[in-house]
Amino acid sequence: MNKNTNVQSTIDKIDKIHVNASSPYDIFIGKGILKNSGTIVRKLNKGENAVIITDDNVDKLYSQVVLDSLKDAGYKVSKFVFPHGEPSKSHKVLMPIYEFLAEHSVTRSDVLIGLGGGITGDMTGFAAASYLRGLDFVQIPTTLLAQVDSSVGGKTGIDIAAGKNLVGAFKQPIAVICDINTLSTLSQEIFADGMAEVIKHGMIRSEKLFDMVFKGDFDEKILDVVKQNILIKARVVENDEKEKGERMQLNFGHTLGHAIERYYNYTSITHGQAVAIGMSIFTNLAERQGLCEKGLHEKLCKCLENNKLPIKTNINIEELYEFSLKDKKRLSNGINIILCTNVGKCITKNLTINEYKKFLQI
Numbered sequence: 001m002n003k004n005t006n007v008q009s010t011i012d013k014i015d016k017i018h019v020n021a022s023s024p025y026d027i028f029i030g031k032g033i034l035k036n037s038g039t040i041v042r043k044l045n046k047g048e049n050a051v052i053i054t055d056d057n058v059d060k061l062y063s064q065v066v067l068d069s070l071k072d073a074g075y076k077v078s079k080f081v082f083p084h085g086e087p088s089k090s091h092k093v094l095m096p097i098y099e100f101l102a103e104h105s106v107t108r109s110d111v112l113i114g115l116g117g118g119i120t121g122d123m124t125g126f127a128a129a130s131y132l133r134g135l136d137f138v139q140i141p142t143t144l145l146a147q148v149d150s151s152v153g154g155k156t157g158i159d160i161a162a163g164k165n166l167v168g169a170f171k172q173p174i175a176v177i178c179d180i181n182t183l184s185t186l187s188q189e190i191f192a193d194g195m196a197e198v199i200k201h202g203m204i205r206s207e208k209l210f211d212m213v214f215k216g217d218f219d220e221k222i223l224d225v226v227k228q229n230i231l232i233k234a235r236v237v238e239n240d241e242k243e244k245g246e247r248m249q250l251n252f253g254h255t256l257g258h259a260i261e262r263y264y265n266y267t268s269i270t271h272g273q274a275v276a277i278g279m280s281i282f283t284n285l286a287e288r289q290g291l292c293e294k295g296l297h298e299k300l301c302k303c304l305e306n307n308k309l310p311i312k313t314n315i316n317i318e319e320l321y322e323f324s325l326k327d328k329k330r331l332s333n334g335i336n337i338i339l340c341t342n343v344g345k346c347i348t349k350n351l352t353i354n355e356y357k358k359f360l361q362i
Contacts, residue, residue: 144194
């Protein structure tokens, strides 16, 4: 009894951000809250089985505490572990997940737990959206990129040979649990990977956030940084859940970013690094064509470099143009691109293919 009371008291101190999507849910944010996962999940799901889906890196660090918490909450817990890395975000891993769920008699009343980074969250969400035509899932993001971006908004999916995230579904979680302490185990490269999305949010929506992270020295403010990012993402998702208008703004840097990732076949460069380069190139082109405030490109580049992110690539722009036309954001009659006119302000431009080619100055 005392144990349950103490746990509830701890949960009451956790910050919550409500996302009023088609299926509303709360995002729980705090330090050391993985141990409260079971209590949070049990309030939202009354099933018998909880399946943790994670990669082999995260499994060693955090699976046990989440597993124990779910067991304490009365769940029968099983765990599916896959090799880390972008190549696993495919049908080659997704199909075994389905078989695993069938072998463990998972029903529509049960819950999947995506424990890890964006790859894990995307695959777990897509499995939850498609297995038995839909069951509950919870996001427990352990990387900065996943906490501030991919775990919020309900986008799920896998990659295929033709491109990234081309097969997927919109599926909102029943909860997101962000334990800030998990960020302490990230390498500098993986932490910087998430900073690309943080800087993106600052560029499109918040000069205050951009200024906070500009120098790359904000360790004591990391909780506030994560919360501000989640608030930005959550409000955009509420206004445009299915990416028909406003949510397109979140794609700043991604048009060329995805093209760069595909050029390298999703190896040797991270998603955040590619997005950083994409933001830099588009802002440089926009400034040269008088579409944004003078000096914006230099300011963005300084922020990216201060946060250990690249600003350029040796890939020929013609090749990036061809790869970017195969992105899922391509329209039948053109392409939407996002440009920032100043820090905290952005616009969406709908271009024909010829106009897009001219914008890239090929």
